[in-house]
Ligand code: SF4
Ligand code: SF4
Ligand code: FES
């Protein structure tokens with residue numbers, strides 16, 4: 091069926107929410123409280139639209155589409171409604187955008203620039219509330235900047251069911267908070283920072299480090315476990331520093347992680363700034379080494395399908411026994427996103443038929459005279475006595491006695507992962523090249 | 538610090554339980570009883586209520602803090618509530634408030650409240666929960682000085 095939004099005809103399904111149709115079709119619809127993965131709450135009234143035939147404006151997050159519905163999002167009437175709502179939101183707001191970490195990605199700021207009144211009607215002093223409150227789990231709260239959309243409280247009561255956050259008081263003094271003597275404490279807590287449409291909730295880990303308009307973004311996949319949550323990597327390179335990754339944000343994927351990440355995965359970006367800084371050994375030496383007799387290779391189960399394929403080809407050409415052992419951690423999984431299998435790509439390993447048997451690996455390790463380790467944590471810091479060893483590493487390693495080759499980590503590479511549910515996904519490299527080559531380029535030279 | 542409802546209140550709660558289809562509907566009566574028992578609502582009381590109702594502690598705190606008549610600390614002084622809603626306002630509650638504030642604020646804590654449901658006796662005020670209606674400065678002096 092079809093509806094019209096601002097004279098544009100749009101295809102949609104019976105029973106869909108008007109706001110979803112607009113969001114899915116990239117039609118600008120201001121909103122604070124609605125969130126595609128938290129549902130509607132109807133409290134902010136920012137999503138008002140005019141519907142032809144209806145007496146007064148209504149909220150798009152509580153309107154279901156009907157055949158031939160005619161919607162108007164821009165009119166003097168609608169702008170006036172939004173202006174009044176924003177004036178109310180800002181009644182007690184400190185307007186401290188210049189020192190607010192959210193500036194540049196703040197919905198209140200964006201909407202005010204679009205619809206605002208610009209001149210204050212206010213004669214009474216503003217109500218003061220709490221600032222820089224540490225809620226726990228890296229989350230900082232500024233109660234004065236909050237628009238009371240309740241996205242954060244709905245997240246802890248409906249999604250994590252931990253119920254730490256709530257609204258305290260009412261009217262002018264209503265504010266977000268935790269119960270006395272308690273803190274925000276659950277493995278998914280930092281999602282509230284991203285859910286918050288304004289600068290009321292910010293991340294202690296990220297705030298004041300970068301202005302968001304100086305960041306670039308690449309589409310990637312979290313490598314923290316086999317769920318394969320979709321992420322945006324925010325990074326930049328400044329005049330005096332090499333490229334640095336500043337944060338992971340959730341990238342919406344309704345089939346996998348909706349709009350969420352676990353805190354462990356979210357903070358795992360730090361590893362990516364720890365790439366190999368030493369000097370790699372010489373390829374010629376490596377070619378010599380490969381002439382050894384009993385050779386074994388261990389590959390990390392978090393390498394991409396392409397990297398695993400390149401390793402497999404190398405091993406076949408040089409008669410190397412190839413193994414891959416899963417990163418298994420019984421204490422990591424929960425019923426939701428986190429899985430006990432902390433390998434990002436075990437499904438690809440299985441698809442390629444690489445041996446994952448611990449006993450066979452142990453036996454082969456005894457035998458082997460040359461050991462090639464492709465980024466697997468098990469052998470990364472191991473001493474091998476009189477056996478020869480070669481480390482291929484995406485992280486920094488102190489100079490060791492064996493041979494060592496650095497390669498670009500997943501932020502600087504493009505590749506494919508298959509998650510625990512068999513979903514195949516691609517991740518993409520950032521704009522800047524790593525000083526180390528990609529693993530495929532490196533292995534190419536051995537041909 | 539721990540909290541338990543006393544025997545009398547426990548019996549009351551048991552009979553209140555039959556009145557509602559869901560246990561969580563008891564949240565306001567329980568907060569009232571806790572405040573009556575201790576004079577204020579302590580963290581321990583909220584914890585007790587949250588466990589009893591199987592609701593997150595934050596939910597109980599959120600509800601309790603919504604209502605200005607719940608208090609979270611022991612009163613240092615006795616509390617006088619002065620109604621400021623329409624009927625009382627029309628019958629001179631503004632002057633009553635000023636009179637009480639200037640004469641009694643050192644001995645009592647004075648709070649303005651909305652309609653207490655005693656409009657027929659406007660203007661009215663309370664002292665420690667007890668209603669005084671059709672109040673005048675003379676009546677106030679008489680009652681408050683006895684306390
Ligand atoms: S803190 Fe942010 S997410 Fe939470 S209610 Fe306020 S504006 Fe909404
Ligand atoms: S659940 Fe797994 S894939 Fe998702 S963010 Fe956490 S560690 Fe990363
Ligand atoms: S987004 Fe529709 S009322 Fe808030």
Ligand code: FES
Pocket residue numbers: 620621622623624625626651652653654655656659661
């Ligand atoms: S207006 Fe004062 S008791 Fe009703």
